[in-house]
Amino acid sequence: MLSYILRRIAATLPVMAIVALFVFSLLYIAPGDPAVVIAGDQASPEDVERIRQSLGLDRPFLVQFGSWVWRILHGDLGTSIFTNLPVSAMIGQRLGPTLSLMMVTLLLTIVVAVPLGVVAAWKAGSLIDRIIMGFAVFGFSLPVFVVGYMLAYIFALELEWLPVQGYTPLSAGFWPWLENLILPAIALGCVYIALVARITRAAMLEVLQQDYIRTAKAKGLGQGGILFIHALKNAAVPIVTVIGIGIALLIGGAVVTESVFAIPGLGRLTIDAILRRDYPVIQGIVLLFSFVYVLVNLMIDVIYTLVDPRIRY
Amino acid sequence: MDRRTVLKGLAGAGGLALTGISAPAIAQGASARTLRFVPQANLANFDPIWGTQYVVRNAAAMVWDTLYGIDAQLQPQRQMVESEETSDDGKIWTFKLRPGLKFHDGEPVLSKDVVASLSRWAARDPMGLMILAIQQELTAVDDRTFKWVLKQPFPKMLYALAKNNAPCSFVMPERIAKTDPFKQITEYVGSGPMKFAKGEWVPGAKAVFEKFADYVPRQEKASWLAGGKQMQLDRIEWIVMPDPATAAAALQNGEVDWWENPIADLVPVLKKNKNISVDIGDPLGNIGSFRMNHLFAPFNDVRARRAVLMALSQEDYMRAIVGDDNALWKPLPGFFTPDTPVYNELGGEILKGKRDFDAAKKLLAESGYSGQPVTCLVAQDQPITKAQGDVTADLLKRLGMNVDFVATDWGTVGSRRAQKTPPGQGGWNMFHSWHAGADCITPAAYTAIRANGDKAWFGWPNSPNTEKEITGWFEAKNVEEEKAAIGKVNKAAIEDVVYAPTGFFLTYTAWRKNVSGITKGPLPFFWGVSKSA
Numbered sequence: 001m002l003s004y005i006l007r008r009i010a011a012t013l014p015v016m017a018i019v020a021l022f023v024f025s026l027l028y029i030a031p032g033d034p035a036v037v038i039a040g041d042q043a044s045p046e047d048v049e050r051i052r053q054s055l056g057l058d059r060p061f062l063v064q065f066g067s068w069v070w071r072i073l074h075g076d077l078g079t080s081i082f083t084n085l086p087v088s089a090m091i092g093q094r095l096g097p098t099l100s101l102m103m104v105t106l107l108l109t110i111v112v113a114v115p116l117g118v119v120a121a122w123k124a125g126s127l128i129d130r131i132i133m134g135f136a137v138f139g140f141s142l143p144v145f146v147v148g149y150m151l152a153y154i155f156a157l158e159l160e161w162l163p164v165q166g167y168t169p170l171s172a173g174f175w176p177w178l179e180n181l182i183l184p185a186i187a188l189g190c191v192y193i194a195l196v197a198r199i200t201r202a203a204m205l206e207v208l209q210q211d212y213i214r215t216a217k218a219k220g221l222g223q224g225g226i227l228f229i230h231a232l233k234n235a236a237v238p239i240v241t242v243i244g245i246g247i248a249l250l251i252g253g254a255v256v257t258e259s260v261f262a263i264p265g266l267g268r269l270t271i272d273a274i275l276r277r278d279y280p281v282i283q284g285i286v287l288l289f290s291f292v293y294v295l296v297n298l299m300i301d302v303i304y305t306l307v308d309p310r311i312r313y
Numbered sequence: 314m315d316r317r318t319v320l321k322g323l324a325g326a327g328g329l330a331l332t333g334i335s336a337p338a339i340a341q342g343a344s345a346r347t348l349r350f351v352p353q354a355n356l357a358n359f360d361p362i363w364g365t366q367y368v369v370r371n372a373a374a375m376v377w378d379t380l381y382g383i384d385a386q387l388q389p390q391r392q393m394v395e396s397e398e399t400s401d402d403g404k405i406w407t408f409k410l411r412p413g414l415k416f417h418d419g420e421p422v423l424s425k426d427v428v429a430s431l432s433r434w435a436a437r438d439p440m441g442l443m444i445l446a447i448q449q450e451l452t453a454v455d456d457r458t459f460k461w462v463l464k465q466p467f468p469k470m471l472y473a474l475a476k477n478n479a480p481c482s483f484v485m486p487e488r489i490a491k492t493d494p495f496k497q498i499t500e501y502v503g504s505g506p507m508k509f510a511k512g513e514w515v516p517g518a519k520a521v522f523e524k525f526a527d528y529v530p531r532q533e534k535a536s537w538l539a540g541g542k543q544m545q546l547d548r549i550e551w552i553v554m555p556d557p558a559t560a561a562a563a564l565q566n567g568e569v570d571w572w573e574n575p576i577a578d579l580v581p582v583l584k585k586n587k588n589i590s591v592d593i594g595d596p597l598g599n600i601g602s603f604r605m606n607h608l609f610a611p612f613n614d615v616r617a618r619r620a621v622l623m624a625l626s627q628e629d630y631m632r633a634i635v636g637d638d639n640a641l642w643k644p645l646p647g648f649f650t651p652d653t654p655v656y657n658e659l660g661g662e663i664l665k666g667k668r669d670f671d672a673a674k675k676l677l678a679e680s681g682y683s684g685q686p687v688t689c690l691v692a693q694d695q696p697i698t699k700a701q702g703d704v705t706a707d708l709l710k711r712l713g714m715n716v717d718f719v720a721t722d723w724g725t726v727g728s729r730r731a732q733k734t735p736p737g738q739g740g741w742n743m744f745h746s747w748h749a750g751a752d753c754i755t756p757a758a759y760t761a762i763r764a765n766g767d768k769a770w771f772g773w774p775n776s777p778n779t780e781k782e783i784t785g786w787f788e789a790k791n792v793e794e795e796k797a798a799i800g801k802v803n804k805a806a807i808e809d810v811v812y813a814p815t816g817f818f819l820t821y822t823a824w825r826k827n828v829s830g831i832t833k834g835p836l837p838f839f840w841g842v843s844k845s846a
Contacts, residue, residue, distance in 0.1 A: 031721070031724075031725040031728055031729060032722070032724035032725045032727070032728045033724075033727070033728040033731075036724075036727040036728050036731060037724060037727055038358075038363070038364055039365070044768070045731060047437070047495070048731065050495045051495050054493070054495045054496055080516075082357040082358045082364075082516070083357060083358055083516040084358065084497045084499060085516070090516070093515055094515075149558060152559070152562050153562075156562060156566055157562055157565060157566060160566070163566070163568060164559060164562040164563045164566050164568055165554065165559050165562070165563050165568060166552075166568065259555045259556050259559075260556055260558075260559055261559065262518075262552070262553075262554045262555070262556065262559050262560075262563070264515050264517065264518030264519065268517055268518065268555065269517055271555070272355060272357070272516075272517045272555075275694065275722065275723070275724055276357060276724065277724050
């Protein structure tokens with residue numbers, strides 16, 4: 001297993017290098033110039049050119065790329081063109097809110113979606129099944145910002161139970177941290193819950209038709225035991241897969257969610273950086289997201305072997 | 314269902330629901346001496362010389378002070394300066410600083426700091442560059458006195474030092490002001506009434522300012538950037554909110570105290586809330602515009618440009634920007650900010666009265682236009698430019714023009730509009746923008762009105778008449794002469810269609826009623842503002 005993990009990590013390095021080259025090239029050829037944004041509307045073309053020179057943007061593509069790679073290899077993600085702050089510090093500043101949001105959303109999803117999917121499968125074809133799947137379709141269809149505004153209206157403006165916006169770090173206390181994340185996590189989690197619930201139901205349905213489930217029923221095992229010990233474990237591979245893939249969905253969804261709830265996370269940083277053409281920040285974030293995605297895939301593969309002993313590497 | 318409809322509906326419902334409800338728990342728990350403010354945009358950098366965005370200027374006005382400040386009557390008033398003298402020939406300016414001025418690091422403000430600051434500012438400011446062009450020397454005479462020696466008189470000197478247009482001539486410690494004006498400073502030490510809490514800065518999300526205990530305000534009443542900047546607040550938190558509906562909800566909920574510029578769609582909701590005051594923020598407003606590229610057909614022919622002016626309806630543009638609120642806009646037969654001392658509409662007839670499409674089409678045909686594509690750049694991510702772009706596309710089509718509508722983002726427009734290549738090779742024919750009315754009172758900081766060809770703003774208009782009249786304004790010695798000169802500039806610029814003004818519009822600002830002392834002005838002024846629990 002260890003050698004497998006090491007091999008997988010080694011294999012990710014060229015993937016990340018290709019991603020880095022792709023992102024760098026894409027930004028280089030994309031229209032838009034940070035020097036123009038910095039210089040403002042009053043600036044002359046000479047001013048813009050001087051700013052471009054001072055930022056090193058006038059250098060050839062390969063020189064810029066080489067210099068960036070060299071810095072990355074030395075653990076330096078560069079400096080933001082706009083804030084003059086280290087990219088790593090900016091990412092570090094924004095990592096907490098995004099990780100918190102993703103963790104709470106992930107937890108909420110697993111706690112809500114998996115039991116819903118199991119119940120829907122157990123009661124397949126019944127009213128309960130149709131209600132659960134109806135909600136799943138509803139949750140899957142609504143955009144994150146619509147759910148976000150509805151939640152903010154009901155729970156923040158109307159009932160005044162929770163704040164509209166913002167983020168409080170965990171160091172300020174568990175409840176202040178959590179209360180800012182509840183509404184965003186529900187908004188972000190809706191699509192995710194619907195997806196996981198549907199996959200859980202489908203996987204469970206397949207498993208529940210297996211002979212060993214009939215055997216378990218015949219020997220008098222209770223419903224809970226059948227569902228959560230025998231069936232769920234055997235249905236876990238597709239569920240784990242969709243939860244893993246869903247992390248990519250969470251990263252994308254976080255961009256909108258963080259804007260709607262004014263959470264100072266990586267999603268907002270990404271949008272701000274793209275709109276300003278803050279190249280070092282965009283490159284740093286894309287590298288980080290690529291790394292997270294590769295890591296999640298690795299973790300999924302490892303979890304496969306734990307939930308299904310037939311899988312070997 | 315689009316995003317805008319959803320936010321209007323939900324914010325509206327929220328506003329109605331909250332009517333009659335007092336300030337919620339979060340606001341009650343907050344310190345009354347902390348103000349939470351939602352600025353117009355993100356404070357992405359904090360060097361007011363390097364980055365000239367309005368939001369940077371607005372934050373900088375708290376942290377750095379200026380030698381002079383413009384007041385509500387648009388007159389320059391002494392601020393850090395105690396006195397000034399001008400030689401009889403108008404070439405030597407001698408200034409003396411007020412005693413007791415201190416920087417946030419405890420060091421006194423000295424003439425050498427001023428000299429370094431003015432040198433850095435002048436390298437980046439249009440008026441500063443004019444002074445540099447005639448400068449003989451700028452030197453510190455002693456710790457409180459400095460001298461600016463010119464080769465010829467510059468009557469607008471005090472206005473240049475007082476103006477609120479970015480970049481303002483903020484004074485920094487010499488060691489910081491010596492930074493290359495094209496590189497960003499990393500220390501934010503000023504002598505203004507508030508200190509910048511750099512450790513709490515989260516660019517894109519939050520910026521914090523704390524009261525500077527050693528600030529020595531003037532004794533006069535505060536008036537815009539002039540007078541006694543008396544701080545009633547200990548702490549001001551800027552909370553950046555990219556989503557207008559969230560900002561509206563946070564203001565209704567009491568999580569923020571003041572929202573600099575609510576979008577027009579949400580203003581009715583805010584007005585219905587008894588805990589919120591809404592009023593015009595900046596009486597100098599904004600001037601909508603689109604610029605035509607004077608280098609390439611069809612707009613290299615003045616007849617094509619005039620044809621567009623004859624047909625455009627400013628009401629269409631303004632309604633697209635501000636909606637049905639008639640208090641928010643007015644027609645503008647010219648280029649200068651209405652209701653200011655030297656405002657003049659001379660030559661503006663072409664923009665008045667019934668729009669004449671037949672005559673415009675005839676003039677367009679005379680210009681030789683034969684159906685070639687007209688590349689129209691529109692930044693979709695800026696509501697004001699998006700609204701104007703849609704109206705222009707319709708206008709050009711009705712004129713029989715072949716519109717190549719390039720819908721993109723502001724970053725791309727900003728880059729592409731600098732291209733001088735033909736439209737088919739990465740260039741353009743027209744793009745949309747707007748200008749703060751505060752910048753358009755006179756030609757002093759009005760880059761968009763300049764018509765000196767290659768050196769002019771994007772579109773590169775070449776109108777020697779306009780330039781001649783602008784020089785006339787710089788030489789004017791009193792308000793009457795200035796007003797006459799502005800009229801001539803307006804007439805010349807319209808005749809040659811330097812650019813197309815699409816109307817004058819205002820925006821609102823909104824704050825909770827437990828906040829008082831907010832004044833109308835071209836930027837948010839925090840001195841004199843207080844907050845009750």
